[in-house]
Amino acid sequence: MFGRIKKEINAVFERDPAAKSIIEVILCYPGLHAILLHRVAHALYKKNFFVVARVLSQLSRFITGIEIHPGAKIGEGLFIDHGSGVVIGETAEIGDNVTIYQGVTLGGTGKEKGKRHPTIGNNVVISSGARVLGSFTVGNNVKIGAGSVVLKPVPSNCTVVGVPGRIVILDGQKIDDNYVPDLRHDQLPDPIADLLGQMQSDIERLENKFKKLEQECCKVEK
Numbered sequence: 001m002f003g004r005i006k007k008e009i010n011a012v013f014e015r016d017p018a019a020k021s022i023i024e025v026i027l028c029y030p031g032l033h034a035i036l037l038h039r040v041a042h043a044l045y046k047k048n049f050f051v052v053a054r055v056l057s058q059l060s061r062f063i064t065g066i067e068i069h070p071g072a073k074i075g076e077g078l079f080i081d082h083g084s085g086v087v088i089g090e091t092a093e094i095g096d097n098v099t100i101y102q103g104v105t106l107g108g109t110g111k112e113k114g115k116r117h118p119t120i121g122n123n124v125v126i127s128s129g130a131r132v133l134g135s136f137t138v139g140n141n142v143k144i145g146a147g148s149v150v151l152k153p154v155p156s157n158c159t160v161v162g163v164p165g166r167i168v169i170l171d172g173q174k175i176d177d178n179y180v181p182d183l184r185h186d187q188l189p190d191p192i193a194d195l196l197g198q199m200q201s202d203i204e205r206l207e208n209k210f211k212k213l214e215q216e217c218c219k220v221e222k
Contacts, residue, residue: 092118101126129147
């Protein structure tokens with residue numbers, strides 16, 4: 001138990017430069033509080049103490065602003081930065097060394113029973129306001145851009161942005177076990193801006209070609 005708590009605290013220091021001391025992290029980080037309370041609630045949930053587990057999860061939500069269903073399965077090294085508005089559903093599964101920013105939802109679709117929330121791989125970064133909705137898998141080493149809505153499976157080693165989410169980087173590069181998540185979620189490609197830029201370039205090229213044709217026609221007429 002203490003080894004796992006140490007890993008959760010180390011995750012904060014690894015991914016938040018604002019963290020100054022262990023006491024500060026223990027007392028002032030709601031993401032850490034939510035994860036530790038979830039560990040207890042999840043243990044109770046597995047022993048079929050469903051009501052007690054839900055009450056504890058609601059208490060955690062009241063204290064931290066982070067709602068994690070006690071049925072959710074969470075690996076080691078999860079870091080929830082700030083965390084207000086984060087929602088993690090009952091059948092969600094989260095791998096190791098995942099980073100989640102405020103306003104993220106790992107939600108379900110429909111009213112079906114059974115697995116209805118996403119499975120998140122290892123070393124994933126989910127940026128502010130992103131929504132991952134449905135029963136599918138997001139692979140390892142994935143970065144999901146702010147405000148993106150992901151509705152279908154995502155392969156490993158890629159970047160997803162937009163509504164609905166689109167894969168904009170897929171390099172297949174393997175990352176070793178000592179990987180530290182790339183938290184620069186402000187430096188993601190913008191496919192719409194790229195498309196508009198390409199259209200502008202095409203328009204300028206056509207305008208220049210048209211002007212040359214006009215000049216040639218004027219010379220012929222003279």
